[in-house]
Amino acid sequence: MPSTARLRVLIVDDEPLARLRLRGLLADCVHPAAEVVDEAGSAAEALHALARHAQVDAVLLDIHMPGMDGMALARRLKEQVASGGGPVPAVVLVTAHAEHALQAFEVEAVDYLTKPVRRPRLQEALVRVAQRLGRTVAPLAPPVPVEQPTLVVSDRGRVLRIPVAEVVYLKAEMKYVTLVTTRHRYVLDDALTDLEQRLGDAALRIHRSVVVAKSAVRALERRVLPGAEAEDSGEAWAVRVDPGDEWLPVSRRQLAQVREVLAG
Numbered sequence: 001m002p003s004t005a006r007l008r009v010l011i012v013d014d015e016p017l018a019r020l021r022l023r024g025l026l027a028d029c030v031h032p033a034a035e036v037v038d039e040a041g042s043a044a045e046a047l048h049a050l051a052r053h054a055q056v057d058a059v060l061l062d063i064h065m066p067g068m069d070g071m072a073l074a075r076r077l078k079e080q081v082a083s084g085g086g087p088v089p090a091v092v093l094v095t096a097h098a099e100h101a102l103q104a105f106e107v108e109a110v111d112y113l114t115k116p117v118r119r120p121r122l123q124e125a126l127v128r129v130a131q132r133l134g135r136t137v138a139p140l141a142p143p144v145p146v147e148q149p150t151l152v153v154s155d156r157g158r159v160l161r162i163p164v165a166e167v168v169y170l171k172a173e174m175k176y177v178t179l180v181t182t183r184h185r186y187v188l189d190d191a192l193t194d195l196e197q198r199l200g201d202a203a204l205r206i207h208r209s210v211v212v213a214k215s216a217v218r219a220l221e222r223r224v225l226p227g228a229e230a231e232d233s234g235e236a237w238a239v240r241v242d243p244g245d246e247w248l249p250v251s252r253r254q255l256a257q258v259r260e261v262l263a264g
Contacts, residue, residue: 005135007034007126008055010089012046012070013062017189018115020159021152022060022094025119032130034058043068047076056089058110058129063095070095074107090129116198151198153179154189162186164202168216168241169248170195172209182243206239206250206258214261216241225249 009026013019019039026034037053040046042065050056059077063070070093077088091107096115110132111125149164166181172192179186179195188195196203196211203211222235225247237250239258250258 007032007057007129007133008037008053009034010038010040010046010049010053010056010059011036012040012043012059012065012073013094014041014065015062016041017154018062020154022117022122024152024159024161025117025122028119029123029126031123032126032135034126042066043070043073046073050089057133058090058092058126060092060094060113063093064097071107074109078107090132092125092129116194149202151195153186153195155179155186156189160186164199164213165215167199167203167213168244169210169212169246170203171211171248180244180246204254204257204261206248206254208251210248212239212241212248216243217258217261218242220250220255220258220262223247 011019011022011026013022019041023036023039026036037056038049040049044067046059046061050059061070061074074091074093077091080088090110092111092113093107093109094113094115094117110128113121113125150161151164151167153160153162162179162181166183168180168182170180170188170192171178177188177190177192177195179188192209192211196205199211199213202213202215204214204217205211217239219240221238221240223238225236225238237252237255237258238247239250240247
């Protein structure tokens, strides 16, 4: 098979949004490129998918799933090879926890990715898959221009890529999270904690229901805000974010971190 052929990938994860995010990341991988041949929400569905498709080069396999988990499925695929059952796809384990690294070695996984998966790290895993298949992969030249980090979110069923530089703040309201950017306002299906983790050092939790972009914080003052942790004066700590000139509540335990952001 020529080295330029796309890798055929099966995504296995019981969370639909996680599968959507991996599909989006794979679409951005170019060295080697990959295509999603199918998705599965369980190990049983994955086995059916593997039976349907004549060629699957790699399985992006979530470890924690109901029923047969990802590690059990990986062992089953390894046993298939040992028993002479023919070639099986390379396994790339995906998990939110890092305690399974030794088990990943035992099932001969090609790579081990921790959530939230980053595109460069996923690209490295695809390179390892290609090498296992005997394909030649030339060194990847540095991207020009440098890729800008993005936040992949689900807005009422639509999967969007939001530049991290455009994020102003996120606020949990009822069952949804409102994302305010420099251009738009979105209503997301994602959990606030998950979004905070994916933003990493670019964001700061200032309240149990509010995460702000550090670059958007402009001022810290006492103000009268409905629902905030008010003192006897009726005022509460709040930050002003820009653009939009909005004031957002700050919990007392986060005051020191907010002051550090303003000072730095």
